[in-house]
Amino acid sequence: xxxxxxxxxxxxxxxxxxxxxxxxxxxxxxxxxxxxxRSGTSIGALVREAEHAESKADFKHKxxxxxxxxxxxxxxxxxxxxxxxxxxxxxxxxxIDATELIKLLTSIIKTIKNNx
Numbered sequence: 001x002x003x004x005x006x007x008x009x010x011x012x013x014x015x016x017x018x019x020x021x022x023x024x025x026x027x028x029x030x031x032x033x034x035x036x037x038r039s040g041t042s043i044g045a046l047v048r049e050a051e052h053a054e055s056k057a058d059f060k061h062k063x064x065x066x067x068x069x070x071x072x073x074x075x076x077x078x079x080x081x082x083x084x085x086x087x088x089x090x091x092x093x094x095x096i097d098a099t100e101l102i103k104l105l106t107s108i109i110k111t112i113k114n115n116x
Contacts (some may be wrong), residue, residue, distance in 0.1 A: 005104050006051070009044035009066070012097050016040030016073070019094065029085050036076035039069045043101060060112045067105040074098045 016037060023033035046066035053059035077098065081091035 005101075005108065006044070006047050008097070008101055008104065009047045012101055013041040013044045015094055015097065023080070023085060027085050029080075032076055032080055032083075032085070036073060036080070039072040039076065042066075042069045043073070056112065060109060063105055063108050063112070067102060067109060070098055070102045070105060074102070 020033045020037040023029045043066045046062050046069065050059050050062035050066070053062060074095065077086065077091060077095055080086045081088065
């Protein structure tokens with residue numbers, strides 16, 4: 001069975017790493033992009049940690065942190081867009097992925113709460 005959140009969070013991390021490289025190499029932006037790199041790559045790491053959670057509560061906790069990291073990533077993306085480091089087109093492209101991730105994580109967390 002395909003693990004959608006695992007695959008999408010990994011693909012998102014790859015996009016974030018490539019965006020970080022672009023921002024450093026092309027735009028000479030190192031501070032905001034470093035924050036984005038940290039939050040954007042930690043989502044997939046938390047999803048992977050959750051795969052081997054010690055309990056249902058631990059799983060939910062890791063997914064909730066992944067959700068927060070996704071929300072933080074969206075913040076950094078918005079900031080990079082509004083300060084002209086990212087064009088609207090670049091922002092929209094990756095923001096679609098981030099929004100999809102946050103919706104998936106929210107759905108997973110709600111399902112856990114309802115089946116608690």
